[in-house]
Amino acid sequence: MSPSPERREELLATAAEVFAAQGYNATTVRKIADAAGMLAGSLYYHFDSKESMLDEILSTFLDELWARYDAVLAARLDPRETIEALVTESFREIDRHRAAVAIYQKESKHLQTQPRFGYLADSQVKFEKAWLGTLERGVAAEVFRADLDIRLTYRFVRDTVWVAASWYRPGGQHSPEEIARQYLSMVLEGIALRE
Amino acid sequence: MSPSPERREELLATAAEVFAAQGYNATTVRKIADAAGMLAGSLYYHFDSKESMLDEILSTFLDELWARYDAVLAARLDPRETIEALVTESFREIDRHRAAVAIYQKESKHLQTQPRFGYLADSQVKFEKAWLGTLERGVAAEVFRADLDIRLTYRFVRDTVWVAASWYRPGGQHSPEEIARQYLSMVLEGIALRE
Amino acid sequence: MSPSPERREELLATAAEVFAAQGYNATTVRKIADAAGMLAGSLYYHFDSKESMLDEILSTFLDELWARYDAVLAARLDPRETIEALVTESFREIDRHRAAVAIYQKESKHLQTQPRFGYLADSQVKFEKAWLGTLERGVAAEVFRADLDIRLTYRFVRDTVWVAASWYRPGGQHSPEEIARQYLSMVLEGIALRE
Amino acid sequence: MSPSPERREELLATAAEVFAAQGYNATTVRKIADAAGMLAGSLYYHFDSKESMLDEILSTFLDELWARYDAVLAARLDPRETIEALVTESFREIDRHRAAVAIYQKESKHLQTQPRFGYLADSQVKFEKAWLGTLERGVAAEVFRADLDIRLTYRFVRDTVWVAASWYRPGGQHSPEEIARQYLSMVLEGIALRE
DNA sequence: CATGAATGAGAATTCATTCAT
DNA sequence: TATGAATGAATTCTCATTCAT
Numbered sequence: 001m002s003p004s005p006e007r008r009e010e011l012l013a014t015a016a017e018v019f020a021a022q023g024y025n026a027t028t029v030r031k032i033a034d035a036a037g038m039l040a041g042s043l044y045y046h047f048d049s050k051e052s053m054l055d056e057i058l059s060t061f062l063d064e065l066w067a068r069y070d071a072v073l074a075a076r077l078d079p080r081e082t083i084e085a086l087v088t089e090s091f092r093e094i095d096r097h098r099a100a101v102a103i104y105q106k107e108s109k110h111l112q113t114q115p116r117f118g119y120l121a122d123s124q125v126k127f128e129k130a131w132l133g134t135l136e137r138g139v140a141a142e143v144f145r146a147d148l149d150i151r152l153t154y155r156f157v158r159d160t161v162w163v164a165a166s167w168y169r170p171g172g173q174h175s176p177e178e179i180a181r182q183y184l185s186m187v188l189e190g191i192a193l194r195e
Numbered sequence: 196m197s198p199s200p201e202r203r204e205e206l207l208a209t210a211a212e213v214f215a216a217q218g219y220n221a222t223t224v225r226k227i228a229d230a231a232g233m234l235a236g237s238l239y240y241h242f243d244s245k246e247s248m249l250d251e252i253l254s255t256f257l258d259e260l261w262a263r264y265d266a267v268l269a270a271r272l273d274p275r276e277t278i279e280a281l282v283t284e285s286f287r288e289i290d291r292h293r294a295a296v297a298i299y300q301k302e303s304k305h306l307q308t309q310p311r312f313g314y315l316a317d318s319q320v321k322f323e324k325a326w327l328g329t330l331e332r333g334v335a336a337e338v339f340r341a342d343l344d345i346r347l348t349y350r351f352v353r354d355t356v357w358v359a360a361s362w363y364r365p366g367g368q369h370s371p372e373e374i375a376r377q378y379l380s381m382v383l384e385g386i387a388l389r390e
Numbered sequence: 391m392s393p394s395p396e397r398r399e400e401l402l403a404t405a406a407e408v409f410a411a412q413g414y415n416a417t418t419v420r421k422i423a424d425a426a427g428m429l430a431g432s433l434y435y436h437f438d439s440k441e442s443m444l445d446e447i448l449s450t451f452l453d454e455l456w457a458r459y460d461a462v463l464a465a466r467l468d469p470r471e472t473i474e475a476l477v478t479e480s481f482r483e484i485d486r487h488r489a490a491v492a493i494y495q496k497e498s499k500h501l502q503t504q505p506r507f508g509y510l511a512d513s514q515v516k517f518e519k520a521w522l523g524t525l526e527r528g529v530a531a532e533v534f535r536a537d538l539d540i541r542l543t544y545r546f547v548r549d550t551v552w553v554a555a556s557w558y559r560p561g562g563q564h565s566p567e568e569i570a571r572q573y574l575s576m577v578l579e580g581i582a583l584r585e
Numbered sequence: 586m587s588p589s590p591e592r593r594e595e596l597l598a599t600a601a602e603v604f605a606a607q608g609y610n611a612t613t614v615r616k617i618a619d620a621a622g623m624l625a626g627s628l629y630y631h632f633d634s635k636e637s638m639l640d641e642i643l644s645t646f647l648d649e650l651w652a653r654y655d656a657v658l659a660a661r662l663d664p665r666e667t668i669e670a671l672v673t674e675s676f677r678e679i680d681r682h683r684a685a686v687a688i689y690q691k692e693s694k695h696l697q698t699q700p701r702f703g704y705l706a707d708s709q710v711k712f713e714k715a716w717l718g719t720l721e722r723g724v725a726a727e728v729f730r731a732d733l734d735i736r737l738t739y740r741f742v743r744d745t746v747w748v749a750a751s752w753y754r755p756g757g758q759h760s761p762e763e764i765a766r767q768y769l770s771m772v773l774e775g776i777a778l779r780e
Numbered sequence: 781c782a783t784g785a786a787t788g789a790g791a792a793t794t795c796a797t798t799c800a801t
Numbered sequence: 802t803a804t805g806a807a808t809g810a811a812t813t814c815t816c817a818t819t820c821a822t
Binding site: 021022023025026080106107109110142143144145146147148149152153155156159160163164166167174179182183185186187188189190191192193194 | 216217218220221275301304305337338339340341342343344347348350351352354355358359361362369374377378380381382383384385386387388389
């Protein structure tokens, strides 16, 4: 009755790839089954529904992400170090769960309206609190500039990090840490050459 | 054949809003028709198909965008001014065609594979050429930093601009020009306070 | 309110051509209107419905056909002359109303079930009576062979005449009278050479 | 992909009956499904589309027909025997695949224009070559009359044979061979009594 | 665990028809 | 008489889901 968790995970990984590549709505259960080498109906031995696959993919990803974020925040680093750590963890998460992040990026906005995916909205609130709070602390501590609209800055930073999931390929030229370093350098110091 | 261009444009604007809000695939023709106050079948008096609505929305947007970009590039400004002008035009375009940009952002990646939407890929190539070329000129002219991976920088800059379409609301607190200014300040000078 | 009969006839001729070429079901009102150089809705000034066009085409054809057939039958010719006259009139009718005959040939079988087209069934009964009766008279008079199944012969003869509407082109190589002559020669004398 | 060929064949036989009775265009998928005792959507487990059902029905029929015709032609009989054998095989084919023949008769003309059904046109060319060639051989050998237009004769013979599918009922009074015999007798010897 | 064969709800699209102008 | 713009019912097809084997 209860199928092996390993098989489930394999299948979820497969499903996540297809969801990420084609979009959740455009992905038919048949496509997932094809990719997994089975028939569409057989997936229902492992999962209740297509939606529950999506649910499990997204919640697993967010659980893991928040475990890391919470560890960073618990370390009570200074604002700049906190931002650096959050960004680095974010790119590592993209490295580990690229498909899940890509799905999150594309689908979370309209999924949030459904009760089942309410945790996406909760997460976003927590997210905003963590980042915005850190930025504010940084401004107060005169580590970050005070002349920028802070919500605007937050949005720019947030989106740029996650949208990287749409082009990032694991095993590519740059490690997640290297990408994080370059990204932080750009955001913190700017791309203009200083004299 | 295609009667009253005004009515078409009205309907396309309606369709674009729904596509942007719900995603192209998740948008049924019925939803568009509801939003337009007519029956689903009636849309087919004005358009061949749901896909051709999408096509017209995206190509109209890209045509207009490229008219602006080409004007900027033809002005042969220096690299920094070029980047500033391109970013400003981009945010203006988001202001004018928010829905179209949001659709473009979400759907263009998988649409590109279809022959009908080949122009999306063409546009992206031109896009990359314009931005990357300008960044390279800037590095050569010692206006931009040489120590950043330029393709990575390109991607960050590109994504940050367009992703704004997902949260931007016309008539909001900030004008497109103000958003562009803040964004450019962040990207060019960085958010870290200099001493 | 009541539109000119000339325009109606023009439009019916156009409609008949399209029905014959594409089949009644596959013919959209729009195609007829296109062929007539007007918009689909405009046809409804002249006709109640697509079906009433078909009805008028078929009943006009049958009325004319029966006027001729009745004249032949009223002349009380001998069996062979009757067959010859009926066949000749049939080919003349194909010449005059090729489209209507082609439609009749293709559609009458399933139209017969609808009450509105009951006259098609009536006509077929009359038809059978006329032909079969003539053949029987011929057999009795020892003009036609007695060893053939007469109903089978009737069917063969009937079908061969009408099916000609599917390939006949008015103004072609052979006049209807010539086709009738050849056809009669074949059916009456056979194609085998006698010694 | 295409499971259980037996089920497919059953369903194709059902579909063929409905197509033959109502015409391809007038046949809705729902009617076929009703006749098969299932829901319309279920047919799509077995077939790609309504059109592919038609395609399979017609191509199966033509493949079988040509296997028989080719065997006849390969036997190199004399002209009269060839005609007799072709006609007999044709009536046998009507006996076996009445529905398919009826569909072919009614629909092939306008289907030929579609690329997918190009093989219908090819078949017709081969068909004409076989029959016309045999008739010509017969005229040259002074077995058939020389005074008849040979193309006209071909058309009459061809059409009369196939149109029989519209009234033939398997298991009726006459076997296909008996019908062929009577038909051949009529066409070869004529219906007029000789003295 | 997986398959084969369905179901049934909805999707996009077509089309005859209507009607105010 | 004809047009432009709709309606609404029907049609083909898709797809998540079910379930006996």
